[in-house]
Amino acid sequence: MLDMNLIREDPKKVADALAKRNCAVDFTGLLSWDKERRELIYDVEQLKAKRNKVSADIPRLKKQGDDVSGLMEEMKGTGDRIRASDERIGALETQITGFLAALPNMPADDVVAGDKENNEVVRVWGEAPVFSFPFKNHVDLVTALGLIDYERGVKLGGNGFWLYRGDGALLEWALVNYFIEEHIKDGYEFILPPHILTYQCGYTAGQFPKFDGDVFTLTQPEGRGEGAAFSQFILPTAETALVNVHRDEVLDEDELPKKYFAYTPCYRKEAGSARAEERGMIRGHQFNKVEMVQYTLPEDSDRALAELVGKAERLVRGLGLHYRVSKLAAEDCGASMAKTFDIEVWLPSMGIYKEVSSASNAMDYQARRGNIRFKRKATRKNELVHTLNASGLATSRIFPALVEQFQREDGSVPVPPVLQKWVGKEVLTSV
RNA sequence: GGAGAAGUACCCAAGUCGGCUGAAGGGGAUGGUUUGCUAAACCAUUAGUAGGGGCAACUCUAGCCCGGGUUCGAAUCCCGGCUUCUCCGCCA
Numbered sequence: 321m322l323d324m325n326l327i328r329e330d331p332k333k334v335a336d337a338l339a340k341r342n343c344a345v346d347f348t349g350l351l352s353w354d355k356e357r358r359e360l361i362y363d364v365e366q367l368k369a370k371r372n373k374v375s376a377d378i379p380r381l382k383k384q385g386d387d388v389s390g391l392m393e394e395m396k397g398t399g400d401r402i403r404a405s406d407e408r409i410g411a412l413e414t415q416i417t418g419f420l421a422a423l424p425n426m427p428a429d430d431v432v433a434g435d436k437e438n439n440e441v442v443r444v445w446g447e448a449p450v451f452s453f454p455f456k457n458h459v460d461l462v463t464a465l466g467l468i469d470y471e472r473g474v475k476l477g478g479n480g481f482w483l484y485r486g487d488g489a490l491l492e493w494a495l496v497n498y499f500i501e502e503h504i505k506d507g508y509e510f511i512l513p514p515h516i517l518t519y520q521c522g523y524t525a526g527q528f529p530k531f532d533g534d535v536f537t538l539t540q541p542e543g544r545g546e547g548a549a550f551s552q553f554i555l556p557t558a559e560t561a562l563v564n565v566h567r568d569e570v571l572d573e574d575e576l577p578k579k580y581f582a583y584t585p586c587y588r589k590e591a592g593s594a595r596a597e598e599r600g601m602i603r604g605h606q607f608n609k610v611e612m613v614q615y616t617l618p619e620d621s622d623r624a625l626a627e628l629v630g631k632a633e634r635l636v637r638g639l640g641l642h643y644r645v646s647k648l649a650a651e652d653c654g655a656s657m658a659k660t661f662d663i664e665v666w667l668p669s670m671g672i673y674k675e676v677s678s679a680s681n682a683m684d685y686q687a688r689r690g691n692i693r694f695k696r697k698a699t700r701k702n703e704l705v706h707t708l709n710a711s712g713l714a715t716s717r718i719f720p721a722l723v724e725q726f727q728r729e730d731g732s733v734p735v736p737p738v739l740q741k742w743v744g745k746e747v748l749t750s751v
Numbered sequence: 752g753g754a755g756a757a758g759u760a761c762c763c764a765a766g767u768c769g770g771c772u773g774a775a776g777g778g779g780a781u782g783g784u785u786u787g788c789u790a791a792a793c794c795a796u797u798a799g800u801a802g803g804g805g806c807a808a809c810u811c812u813a814g815c816c817c818g819g820g821u822u823c824g825a826a827u828c829c830c831g832g833c834u835u836c837u838c839c840g841c842c843a
Binding site: 358361362364365366368369371372374375376378379380382388389391392393394395396398399570702 | 770771799800802803804811812813822823824
């Protein structure tokens with residue numbers, strides 16, 4: 321959520337920033353609602369002050385034996401006017417909040433305008449493997465090795481699902497363990513959150529109301545979820561859970577930064593996005609991911625973003641995979657994010673780099689939606705925290721990259737040394 | 752899932768048949784007095800927050816789980832919801 325005060329003070333600045341992500345906004349309507357709202361508040365508060373005063377007078381006058389029926393009659397009208405104004409104010413606030421809630425975050429100053437084509441590669445690590453033999457794509461490799469069973473996955477869950485089996489399950493779980501171990505070393509707190517979340521969680525994260533069609537939802541008895549078509553949903557990423565941990569809280573300045581990570585499967589509809597080249601596990605309805613989230617002081621969030629990018633990179637490097645880091649252009653950033661770096665791993669079969677981690681700084685955008693604050697010692701005032709998140713990492717992109725980049729001519733795949741203690745093997749071979 | 756009970760400030764807790772109670776009383780915390788040190792005692796302070804107006808001093812409004820309603824006036828009455836606790840049922 322953007323700051324209404326900022327829009328009121330400098331609407332052009334906000335509009336210009338949003339224009340970078342190809343989001344054209346006209347604030348004239350919003351500003352007139354805001355103006356009307358404030359005028360009404362002023363009026364109605366005068367009336368309320370009067371009502372409070374008269375209500376205090378009535379029992380006193382009564383005691384003196386005065387007739388108060390005229391006064392009461394007069395106040396009846398005041399009560400009606402107050403009610404009418406409050407209703408109008410409520411309606412305006414609904415409009416204002418609805419308008420603001422639909423707006424994406426402002427890109428940071430150093431984020432360039434435009435879409436993907438303006439993304440900037442800031443770092444490349446390693447080199448794409450050169451194969452002296454006809455190399456295979458990950459679907460063929462993992463099927464031949466018996467690591468992933470696509471056919472039975474579809475039988476069980478429908479299109480877009482697979483199942484890990486045997487060494488495949490071990491390899492998948494080894495990745496998760498490796499990530500967990502590294503985050504623990506760095507002092508992050510391990511969280512296992514609910515996988516079913518309330519609507520409010522999606523709202524705070526900035527996924528709702530705009531993208532509420534992308535998640536699997538649960539219908540619930542009415543009365544919950546406040547006008548939404550559903551009240552609970554299955555999380556599309558652990559970020560949605562982690563960023564809500566401190567919703568509606570005021571943290572101590574000393575507690576920051578809060579550093580969390582969580583493992584969860586991620587459930588996404590991915591409706592209509594299946595493409596032939598995204599076969600296999602590149603884009604499924606369910607994939608495993610370890611997610612990092614930080615709550616920081618506003619002045620520390622840039623540094624925290626660098627830390628998160630560094631951590632995600634270290635994980636990929638630890639596996640020995642060739643990757644690059646891109647700084648995203650405004651339009652390619654998630655709606656809640658002011659700045660995003662993608663860590664992209666090389667997939668030989670696709671001949672492209674594919675995102676394995678997205679590290680972003682939401683600044684105060686999510687904090688304002690979720691009312692997540694801290695008490696600033698120096699001023700004794702509450703301020704919004706900054707929230708950041710980064711995958712660390714998504715296995716579903718790492719797994720294919722790993723088997724594709726490391727494959728040998730005979731179809732076997734060596735297990736990266738850091739994973740061997742969990743897989744229990746140095747090489748995966750077909751039986 | 753069924754039946755009861757409860758939700759008041761940092762914590763506990765009182766709130767009488769609706770009216771100077773935006774909240775008695777404890778505890779805790781903070782400051783002070785006393786004091787060789789500690790303990791104890793005593794005194795004082797202690798909603799936080801959000802939203803308006805004002806250059807400012809300041810002032811107003813909201814706020815007793817949440818949302819509605821009744822009323823001149825609601826912590827108090829009515830309706831809906833959420834959460835917690837106890838008992839029963841069901842179960843990994």
